[in-house]
Amino acid sequence: MMKVFHKNLVYLRKMLFLLYIFASRGRFIAISINLLYFAFHKARPPFMPSFIQIEPTNICNLSCSLCPCGNGQLTRPKGNMPFHTFKSFLDKNHGNLAFIVFYNMGEPFLNEEIFKMINYAVSKKIFVKISTNGLFKDKDTVKKIVDSGLDELLISLDFIDRESYKLFKGKDNFDEVKSNVSMLLKERGSALKPFISLQLLLVRENQDKIPAFIDLCRRLEVDRAVVKKARVGDYCKKSDPGFLPTDKKYIRDFYLNDKRKVDSGCLRPWVSATILWDGAVVPCCLDMDGKYKLGDIRYSTLDKIWNGPLSLDFRRAMLGKKNTAPICRECSIKSYFGNFIKVN
Ligand code: SF4
Ligand code: SF4
DSSP: OHHHHHHHHHHHHHHHHHHHHHHSTTHHHHHHHHHHHHHTTOSOOSSOOSEEEEOSBSOOSOOOTTSTTTTTOOOSOOOBOOHHHHHHHHHHHTTTOOEEEEOSSSOGGGSTTHHHHHHHHHHTTOEEEEEEOSOOSSTHHHHHHHHTTOSEEEEEEEOSSHHHHHHHHSSOOHHHHHHHHHHHHHHHTTOOOOEEEEEEEEOGGGTTOHHHHHHHHHHHTOSEEEEEEOOOOTTOTTOOGGGSOSSGGGSOHHHHSSSOOOOSOOOHHHHEEEEOTTSEEESSTTOTTOOSOOEETTTSOHHHHHTSHHHHHHHHHHHSSSOOOGGGGGOOGGGGGGGEEOOO
């Protein structure tokens, strides 16, 4: 009973804080006006992005076969974002920023300076989320995560048995990740953050495992179970449709159509940007290999990049009769919520 009450409090704290973040510093107005520019097909939104995805590192300790970072298909150099790059970026841009996700490619907690980055973002009253594979360098990481002030943590366990985990992730760490989830929840104790979610990745092996996954989440007492449809794109070595579930409701829309959906419905480049570990700004996380660089925060400011010629060209390509931006072909963002199965 007390545990359910606490779980509800953790959720309530998250939602209230999000509400506060968006209602303060004129952020809601800024987002709304930028969205109006999108709605009226204007390529130059007047306010800076409210959502930023930051890649602390593109180095990983797993070798997931469906991920370009894990299967060796990323061609860009590997490295970590230094704290000073992040700090200098945030010092210039925090006014409008509401939400930072520290994840793109790679395992964020492998960056030695990640906790300094979280602390600094939290001190600026920004909602901070991390997506991790849950395989930590040492036991101290669990305590550091809880102490960091992080608002939300998504752990990609992705499978519910050792064999499938090892097959897709390249290492036999299923039990270790499960144990880290338990340790995190224990360490959080009665604190109200971080909100902790556990993810299952739907591939053919997993399509009948949703009830077992929900059961696992209940036993581990995580705050939320997330079930995500797999992306089996051009970047993935195992893009064999054999990895897609046979049940169509577990497959992303664009794999069901011969002609991939390329429309103009994505508003993301009007409200968000993605920054790679080396400072390159790209339109979104779908540009995994950093092919469409819009600028670099080490040599320029985000306000110059945000409405610079390359960003304007990218948005204009999206606004034409057809979205002609090449990375959008591999994307199902218009049905973002359709990429998840609602379970709780
Ligand atoms: S843990 Fe994440 S970043 Fe690392 S290889 Fe797997 S999917 Fe890619
Ligand atoms: S790739 Fe997807 S998320 Fe990125 S800009 Fe294109 S449609 Fe939007």
